[in-house]
Amino acid sequence: MKMQSYLGQARSLGSTKNGVHHWWHQRLTAIALVPLALWFVFSLIGLADADYAAYKDWLGDHGNVVFLCLFIFTMFYHAVLGLQVVIEDYVSCEAKKVFLLVFIKLIAALMGFASITAVLRVAFGG
Amino acid sequence: MTTGNRPLSPHLQVYKLPLAGKMSITHRMTGIIMSLGLVFFTYWIVAAAYGPEAFATAQALMTSWFGMIIVFGWTACLFYHLVNGIRHLRWDTVRGLEKEDLVASGRVTIGLAVILTVAFWIFAAL
Numbered sequence: 529m530k531m532q533s534y535l536g537q538a539r540s541l542g543s544t545k546n547g548v549h550h551w552w553h554q555r556l557t558a559i560a561l562v563p564l565a566l567w568f569v570f571s572l573i574g575l576a577d578a579d580y581a582a583y584k585d586w587l588g589d590h591g592n593v594v595f596l597c598l599f600i601f602t603m604f605y606h607a608v609l610g611l612q613v614v615i616e617d618y619v620s621c622e623a624k625k626v627f628l629l630v631f632i633k634l635i636a637a638l639m640g641f642a643s644i645t646a647v648l649r650v651a652f653g654g
Numbered sequence: 655m656t657t658g659n660r661p662l663s664p665h666l667q668v669y670k671l672p673l674a675g676k677m678s679i680t681h682r683m684t685g686i687i688m689s690l691g692l693v694f695f696t697y698w699i700v701a702a703a704y705g706p707e708a709f710a711t712a713q714a715l716m717t718s719w720f721g722m723i724i725v726f727g728w729t730a731c732l733f734y735h736l737v738n739g740i741r742h743l744r745w746d747t748v749r750g751l752e753k754e755d756l757v758a759s760g761r762v763t764i765g766l767a768v769i770l771t772v773a774f775w776i777f778a779a780l
Binding site for chain 2: 555558559561562565566569570572573576577578579580581583584600603604607610611614636639642643645646647649650653
């Protein structure tokens with residue numbers, strides 16, 4: 529009989545199923561980004577020489593507001609998931625690793641919220 | 655440290671990367687470059703929330719020769735990452751993992767990425 533609790537036996541043996549969550553969300557955002565990214569780059573052609581009024585007019589179409597906000601959210605989420613793997617793979621110093629992992633998440637949240645609210649302000653603001 | 659004839663795990667200084675390996679690291683690099691590009695994306699989209707003048711400045715920066723080089727690089731990264739990402743999704747279904755298929759799909763990916771990038775810019779110039 530082992531004098532070890534089940535938790536004690538299982539500890540540090542690996543997966544707690546968190547990896548599946550990360551992997552699955554990376555794939556889901558990847559699939560969503562295929563049409564969203566294509567839609568965005570081709571929209572960019574029309575927006576390249578747009579002034580403010582033309583851009584606001586473009587956001588007057590509600591479909592564009594929805595797709596742009598979805599694109600921004602999905603892109604930042606996908607970017608964080610990808611950068612996280614790169615950091616975990618290549619940064620071996622534990623302190624630097626934790627700092628970078630927290631940094632990319634906070635900065636992505638800041639830039640993502642700033643972007644989405646900026647879209648909404650132009651779309652619905654007076 | 656002397657290693658003698660002991661086997662080494664793949665390492666950049668001793669291991670000549672095959673096409674699949676080079677394409678794998680390129681996938682990560684294009685992802686990192688696009689993530690850095692999100693800073694400019696955020697600036698551009700947030701500028702619009704600050705009104706016509708700020709948006710005009712951002713638009714002028716994006717359509718300047720320097721801005722166009724960045725946007726071109728960003729689209730090239732996007733199309734490569736997109737096509738190679740679909741290649742990854744196919745692998746996730748346990749298809750195309752044989753050596754010959756790996757090389758073939760790699761060449762198709764590079765070809766498609768180049769064609770899509772060139773076609774996009776021809777379409778944009780029209």
